[in-house]
Amino acid sequence: MSTIHWTTGDTQQSARRHSENAAPLPRRTVVADDRMKAGDAYRRACEGTALLWQGDFHNARQLLQAMSRRIDRKTPRPSTSLSESFHLHRRSSSHRARVLGKLLVLLDDDYRLALRRAPDVRQACLEAYGPPKGPMAVSLRELLGVIGAHQWRSKGVDVPALGTRIHPHYGVFAPVRGEYVDLVAHTPLPPAALHSPDTSTAFDLGTGTGVLAAVLARRGINRVAATDISPRALACAGENAHRLAPTDRIEVSGPGLFPEGRADLIVCNPPWLPARPTSPVEQGVHDPDSTMLHGFLTGLSAHLRPGGEGWLVLSDLAERLGLRTRRQLLDAIHAAHLRVVDKIDTKPRHPRSKDVADPLHTARSAEITSLWRLTA
Structure with missing residues (x-):
């Protein structure tokens, strides 16, 4: 666990940040909502800025997909061997995880996700993280993985x-x-x-x-x-x-x-x-x-x-x-x-x-x- 800080209006706020892959802390954290454009979000994420989402949940998913498409446009240089292809693939996957991991959401102290049209993620988070220990910021990408894992576990x-x-x-x-x-x-x-x-x-x-x-x-x-x-x-x-x-x-x-x-x-x-x-x-x-x-x-x-x-x-x-x-x-x-x-x-x-x-x-x-x- 580590702590992120951001400003809402004139109020300084903070929360614990959890990352399953031990991603480093962002350089800074800013609030983002439905007005955020994909190009701006992608640029900020590449620069190391975390975006704490406070808009609609489904819009956040669409933004994540749009950022992913921008990563896909970066065509890797041709490889000369399967070994090089593997290392390029790993490097590309690492870059994808680093950039997309900058889009964060805040879970309340009972794992409730207080966003418009957000699903009930409490049981999924309880299974993945154990008993809650207060508000916690996680990447939307990781949370979607937690939701998917809950579905796999149930089915x-x-x-x-x-x-x-x-x-x-x-x-x-x-x-x-x-x-x-x-x-x-x-x-x-x-x-x-x-x-x-x-x-x-x-x-x-x-x-x-x-x-x-x-x-x-x-x-x-x-x-x-x-x-x-x-x-x-x-x-x-x-x-x-x-x-x-x-x-x-x-x-x-x-x-x-x-x-x-x-x-x-x-x-x-x-x-x-x-x-x-x-x-x-x-x-x-x-x-x-x-x-x-x-x-x-x-x-x-x-x-x-x-x-x-x-x-x-x-x-x-x-x-x-x-x-x-x-x-x-x-x-x-x-x-x-x-x-x-x-x-x-x-x-x-x-x-x-x-x-x-x-x-x-x-x-x-x-x-x-x-x-x-x-x-x-």
């Missing part, structure tokens, strides 16, 4: 492998890409788990919504220990496990990577891109220096029971973007004294793989997601 995400829905929380990566879930749902279980089904144990590292833990429990694993470093993910996984797991087979714990003890099966679906996340939800996709990947590999042998397997679910998108090589991955597996038993591949089915307008379309359309079966 849920259909998971065919479970025959039901998973309900993601705000800031927790939703299982919208079913191919990695299907890999875990259909790969044969290791002999160690099959021989002793009544005592079989699995770990789901970086559980997120708990979807893979639920799949393993549905497959007959007697006990599934699910971990994560995110408090939001732990709460989300715990809620989904309580609703989905038969006879409370799933135990959620953390923050941390490995739980105590050993398991017949240890599953890890780490973030696929070795890059710095710029928001909480990006932590499900970006892993600086492949920290979680290496943590899983180096700790796997010490936590496997005899005859057990580690399942690494990983996309080759990082390789196609020049962020990691296959040799580096294999060297890391070898350095951890692990052996590759098998590798099961699947192609992407998500819409972005078919979006030719995506600057990373060439890599996404050829992407392969693999389940690597590893033993000590």
Whole structure:
């Protein structure tokens, strides 16, 4: 939390400013309303000025869209490689977040949004931010994400492998890409788990919504220990496990990577891109220096029971973007004294793989997601 200051008439006012991506404080804050033109708003935002909106809610959304279109007009220079395309895309996304994040709205001390034609956002904010602690300014872009997350949480995400829905929380990566879930749902279980089904144990590292833990429990694993470093993910996984797991087979714990003890099966679906996340939800996709990947590999042998397997679910998108090589991955597996038993591949089915307008379309359309079966 930090504080912004602005003037209304002759009155100096202030409020706490909350930013999920830890955006720096604006240079100054001015009041904006329905008279604000998109060009003026865009120019001020680029200069570092925050616009505290006090007009109509729907007009604020339209202004945000108009500012976004002005960003889109800035055509990036042609790239010579997929790696350069990725870095240009990240730079453009960062610029977009920085500029659009300057349009702010003020939430009252009960999360009420006192704007004309504003929706009731109290429940959505309570789910995302927890109990209110007084008035708070947030970017309209972030608030729209909070509203969208509330809708996702209420509706849920259909998971065919479970025959039901998973309900993601705000800031927790939703299982919208079913191919990695299907890999875990259909790969044969290791002999160690099959021989002793009544005592079989699995770990789901970086559980997120708990979807893979639920799949393993549905497959007959007697006990599934699910971990994560995110408090939001732990709460989300715990809620989904309580609703989905038969006879409370799933135990959620953390923050941390490995739980105590050993398991017949240890599953890890780490973030696929070795890059710095710029928001909480990006932590499900970006892993600086492949920290979680290496943590899983180096700790796997010490936590496997005899005859057990580690399942690494990983996309080759990082390789196609020049962020990691296959040799580096294999060297890391070898350095951890692990052996590759098998590798099961699947192609992407998500819409972005078919979006030719995506600057990373060439890599996404050829992407392969693999389940690597590893033993000590």
